[in-house]
Amino acid sequence: GESVGLHLPTLSVQEGDNSIINCAYSNSASDYFIWYKQESGKGPQFIIDIRSNMDKRQGQRVTVLLNKTVKHLSLQIAATQPGDSAVYFCAENWGGGADGLTFGKGTHLIIQP
Amino acid sequence: EPEVTQTPSHQVTQMGQEVILRCVPISNHLYFYWYRQILGQKVEFLVSFYNNEISEKSEIFDDQFSVERPDGSNFTLKIRSTKLEDSAMYFCASTTEPGSTQYFGPGTRLTVL
Numbered sequence: 001g002e003s004v005g006l007h008l009p010t011l012s013v014q015e016g017d018n019s020i021i022n023c024a025y026s027n028s029a030s031d032y033f034i035w036y037k038q039e040s041g042k043g044p045q046f047i048i049d050i051r052s053n054m055d056k057r058q059g060q061r062v063t064v065l066l067n068k069t070v071k072h073l074s075l076q077i078a079a080t081q082p083g084d085s086a087v088y089f090c091a092e093n094w095g096g097g098a099d100g101l102t103f104g105k106g107t108h109l110i111i112q113p
Numbered sequence: 114e115p116e117v118t119q120t121p122s123h124q125v126t127q128m129g130q131e132v133i134l135r136c137v138p139i140s141n142h143l144y145f146y147w148y149r150q151i152l153g154q155k156v157e158f159l160v161s162f163y164n165n166e167i168s169e170k171s172e173i174f175d176d177q178f179s180v181e182r183p184d185g186s187n188f189t190l191k192i193r194s195t196k197l198e199d200s201a202m203y204f205c206a207s208t209t210e211p212g213s214t215q216y217f218g219p220g221t222r223l224t225v226l
Contacts, residue, residue, distance in 0.1 A: 032212050043117075043204050043217035044156060089156065099211035100146065100158030100169055 012110040019080050021107045023073040023090035030092040034101070035064060035075045037086045044089060047075070077109075085111045115139045117218035119205050125224045126195055134190045134221045136205030145188045146206040146215060147180065149173070156204065161211075162188065195225045 013019045025033070031052040036044035050057045050064045050073075057064050063076040073090050087108050091101040118137045126132050138145050147159040160170040162180050179191045188207075192199055202222050206215040 034214065036217075043219045046214050046216060049214055091156075093212055099144070099161050100171065101148075101156075101215060102158065103156040105155045 009105070010108045010110065012112055013080055014112050015082060016079055019075075019077040019084070019109060021075045021077075021088050021090075021109065023075075023104050025071050025073060025090070025092050025104075027092060027094050027102070028071065029094040032093040033064070033066060033073050034091045034093070035062075035073075036089045036091060036103075037084075038089060038106070039086045047088075080109075080111050082111050082113070085109060115141075117205055117207055117216055119203075119218040119221050121221060122219065123222045123224070125226065128197055128225055129194050132192050132195055132223065134192075134203050134205075134223070136188045136190075136218055137186050138188055138205065138207030139216060140186070142207035142209055142216075144168075144208045144211060145180075145182070146208075147190045148204045148206060148217075149201040150204065150220075151201045159190075192223075195223075197225050199223060200225045 011021060034049040035047040037047050038044045048057060048059045048062050048064050050066050055066050061078045065074045075088060077084055087106040089106045090104045093101050117139055120135045124132055143163060145162045148156050149159055150156045157173060158171050160174045160180055161168045165182060177193045181189050188205060200223055202220040204220045205218045208215045
């Protein structure tokens, strides 16, 4: 079936290094992708989004890359900080009136001091 | 900055009891959602709501679930007869239009005993 998934459940990086979190999606009809950050005991917090007519979008310290050819999404976090420790989810939304988000399983990002 | 709020933060109930989870979406948003997250798993879409009716629901959202916007600010999720497997975090989200960023509340932790 169609699904959104993440390649790695846990990613450990040194403070100050860059992090890359990957996501694969299989629904070719998806036209909107979002990265959420979830800290323990809290709700998903919007980080950055991208639409299918783009392949890159930058925010503050974060960049999302979309490769529609291989159906791959990535989140790059520059100069990671202790506050970046969280679980990161990618989510997709596909058109045709289906506006519920489909979430991936999540990657736990751990920042080592 | 406006945010989605949810009450209560934690609800404990006995199996078979009815529970109502409450949400106050962001004030100028028109589309509302409920999601759930079983411990350690990904966030799952339950239902979307617009113009006082359900616009989409997942297979999880069976006859035991219902949603309502009883007034101009609240959005509720009712579980008629709770089961053990309903234990999860329930998140409310809202947005201005489909295919746009959905903003999540902090969640209600439901524990069914």
